[in-house]
Amino acid sequence: MTAADPIDGLPRPAWFVASFALYVTLGLLFKSAVLNWIVGPLWLLLTLWLVPTLARRARDLVGGS
């Protein structure tokens, strides 16, 4: 990763809002599990990159089989 590399594939703003709403909702329900220094800072990465990436791969696998 260098300064010259472009940043492609940013989710649309609505996805950030949805991710935030989900975080707050789950945070109210499962405080200790969600509102901590590990899950909190990684939440965006998990919900807006990791989960969609895994979902796409799973879909490709199912579609390809």
Added chain:
Amino acid sequence: MSWAAHEFENYFIQKHVGVKASFLGIVVGTQLPDLFTKSFVYAADDPAAFHRGWPGVGFTHSLIFGFAFAVLVLAVTRSRSWAAGILIGQWAHVLTDFADTAGTMPFFPFSTEPVTIEMWKHAAAEGRFGDAAAYYSSLGGVWDAFWLVVLLVFAREALRPEYFRTTVIPADPRVWGWLHRRLRLPPVALLLFYWGFFFYGLGRMTTWFAYARLEAEAPLDWSWAGPSWVEGNDLSAAGLVEVAIRSTVGGVLFFGFLWLCWKLFVRRLWDRGVDPPVVERGTGLDALFGTRA
């Protein structure tokens, strides 16, 4: 203690150090005082005294702790940008936390007198959830909101993707590059990770505020040193003049100690330290602050 303010501070600091300090170093620095202690604080007999006092782990909220950790990182990694980030981040945490009633001991061990402006009550004695309810019912919550506004008004540029690409990564190319290569994170994932600390600050502020209102049903009390429904827990009975005298003496001794350390060995460590290619450091504060390369 401050809650989301410590997350927002990261970006405000980043905007003012530019390429001269690692963002991840700043994050480690701002989290450092609570990193090894917070989980024990709520279980202590006297949480405020344990968290901020001496005897206790109050030394983690002193300037010398950040200095020692930064020097250690400089000695081991030779990274000036990480050492600078940790130092500035940890010092910001110490200076932010003196707003609650327990205060901090900035000049420990030269002065163990807590310094505080007593804006809101340190409420760890109420347990984690009670602490959150008290904090977000007092001026503590306003303090978080203040830092959010400061960030959005004076440092919002630090949240832009372009800033991340042109400043944050060049300030710490080794670690961001490692995350990119070893964990196979594409640029967009790195950016989401960078934004994650801002998101966490906003998320925990919103959630705990909602918890305080909806579940704990804690009454709002924005009076100075509130909320009134939490018992007071000042760590010192000293008056203003006594605190001022002790802190002044402690401060003079502390900065004298820093100067001595600089002359004896820190300067040597700094000189053999390395910088990312884009960084050009001046002397004095220009070595740490300034957005230009």
